[in-house]
Amino acid sequence: MFEPSEKSGGIAYAIREVLVPARKLEKNGIKIIKMNIGDPIAYDFDTPHHIKEALYQAALDGYNGYAPSEGYEELREEIVKREKKRNGMGYDIDDICVTTGVTEALQMFLAAVLNAGDELLVPGPTYPPYNLITSFHGAKPVPYATIEEENWQPDVEDIRKKINRRTKAIIIINPNNPTGALYPPKVIKEILDLAAENNIIVVSDEIYDDIVFEGRHYSTASLAKDMPIITFNGFSKVYLVPGWRVGYAIFNNPNGELDKVKDAFFRIARARLCASSVAQRAMIAALRGSQQHIVEMVNKLRKRRDFAYKRINEINGLSTTKPQGAFYIFPKIETNKWKSDKEFVLDVLENAHVLFVHGSGFCPVYGKNHFRAVILPPLEVIEEAFNRVEEFMKRVIE
Ligand SMILES: Cc1ncc(COP(=O)(O)O)c(C=O)c1O
Structure with a gap:
């Protein structure tokens, strides 16, 4: 067996690593709501058409x-x-x-x-x-x-x-x-x-x-x-x-x-x-070119942010501040039913079929006891995700 470098040992990317157990569940036919990755294209956002055309044109023009x-x-x-x-x-x-x-x-x-x-x-x-x-x-x-x-x-x-x-x-x-x-x-x-x-x-x-x-x-x-x-x-x-x-x-x-x-x-x-x-x-x-897509994106995200903020704060055992920018929300896990935020995220994945990223993946000190959700999915998907989380929390806490 060949050995990798020692310095490579510390490279572990939390955001993508939670995908491994999620894929396993998907292989068994379980549908997971993915709230883990900061990629708007994975949801209902699309690259503006004129930007796509410019890419194609650049290739035709010989770049x-x-x-x-x-x-x-x-x-x-x-x-x-x-x-x-x-x-x-x-x-x-x-x-x-x-x-x-x-x-x-x-x-x-x-x-x-x-x-x-x-x-x-x-x-x-x-x-x-x-x-x-x-x-x-x-x-x-x-x-x-x-x-x-x-x-x-x-x-x-x-x-x-x-x-x-x-x-x-x-x-x-x-x-x-x-x-x-x-x-x-x-x-x-x-x-x-x-x-x-x-x-x-x-x-x-x-x-x-x-x-x-x-x-x-x-x-x-x-x-x-x-x-x-x-x-x-x-x-x-x-x-x-x-x-x-x-x-x-x-x-x-x-x-x-x-x-x-x-x-x-x-x-x-x-x-x-x-x-x-x-x-x-x-x-x-x-x-x-036109910057109109930015206005549309921000308006859409603001509604999703408002909804996620309200919904998470209604769930027993969770609380969150209101994000003012980007497309994430970073709720706190208010109970100590789980050994760590990673265990919480894996438990939610396993039992509610919703995928988040554990907060300690963003900082072992100031991120712990939190998780990150993206606010990118359409409202009805965010709603379904947090309904599932609420049910799950009720089962565990009560
Ligand atoms: C703060 C921050 N910087 C940089 C990046 C990565 O950006 P890029 O796609 O340009 O590498 C991200 C992606 O999530 C980010 O959140």
């Missing part, structure tokens, strides 16, 4: 070779324009690198900055690859608290306590996966002040920036234009193309403090060749 490593100039120009219009930022196309989704951007960034023993401050709970890839590099993800009673806002005092000389960067995810929290400018500015005092790079993952139900999303970099900030964004969610794998990193580097990290990032970009050529061409059309 079938390798693209530039940093991305097509026209796409980076459109991203610069979006940043100007939406966030008042004055980026240059050389500040932007197009990647194979935000997931590749974060992999490249962490490869570019982390040495063994370094620490990365991550929101607790967080999008899991920030933890996994940090550990892969022999560095340590350090979760900072986000406060459920305050709609999962970051605990700035906790961040202050956890900064030390090994801290390389702090990750902000706004709106957040899995909590759906939207951060007001005040909180973001407090985090930025801490980062400035301690000379830490700020990374802001804004992949859900246009999926906001009330209030407004403030881009982190727009709140401190004079600071070194790296923004990650992408098309998977807002443009309904998660499988096409296009995202980008933007370097706000007004004083040149990010020069060396940026150089490393772009060297890594060249070593992995490029993001998909045709998908990049289609994203030019996505940014230039």
Whole structure:
């Protein structure tokens, strides 16, 4: 038997791993309601037609070779324009690198900055690859608290306590996966002040920036234009193309403090060749064309969010805050009938045939005793799912 690398041992992706027992049940003919994966295309959302056509047209037009490593100039120009219009930022196309989704951007960034023993401050709970890839590099993800009673806002005092000389960067995810929290400018500015005092790079993952139900999303970099900030964004969610794998990193580097990290990032970009050529061409059309689908998506999701929020809070043994953005809800399991949130999720799967993701998969400290549900399915599916969960809870608790 050949041995895999030691560092691969820590890679386990909770969101996809719960699919294994679900598939087993499906093989036995049992229909599972899947509330586990953040892919709108798996539900009743579809990629806008003009974006699909642009992909096909790109292939016909001959964009079938390798693209530039940093991305097509026209796409980076459109991203610069979006940043100007939406966030008042004055980026240059050389500040932007197009990647194979935000997931590749974060992999490249962490490869570019982390040495063994370094620490990365991550929101607790967080999008899991920030933890996994940090550990892969022999560095340590350090979760900072986000406060459920305050709609999962970051605990700035906790961040202050956890900064030390090994801290390389702090990750902000706004709106957040899995909590759906939207951060007001005040909180973001407090985090930025801490980062400035301690000379830490700020990374802001804004992949859900246009999926906001009330209030407004403030881009982190727009709140401190004079600071070194790296923004990650992408098309998977807002443009309904998660499988096409296009995202980008933007370097706000007004004083040149990010020069060396940026150089490393772009060297890594060249070593992995490029993001998909045709998908990049289609994203030019996505940014230039109608944005109407975003309004429709947000309206649909708001109704589903309202319903899920109300319904979950009616169930004995569960409670939840109200998400303000993204497409997740992160309820609390109020009883200790289960040894862990993972056992709860597996029990619900086995006995109610609804699939969630356990909260500890997003953070062993601040995610435990919770689970994540997507609010993407049509209302009647969400209704059926939580009816089943309610029945199940009644059987177990009463
Ligand atoms: C916060 C966050 N960042 C990044 C991603 C992945 O995005 P991409 O499809 O661009 O890799 C996700 C997907 O769920 C996410 O929730």
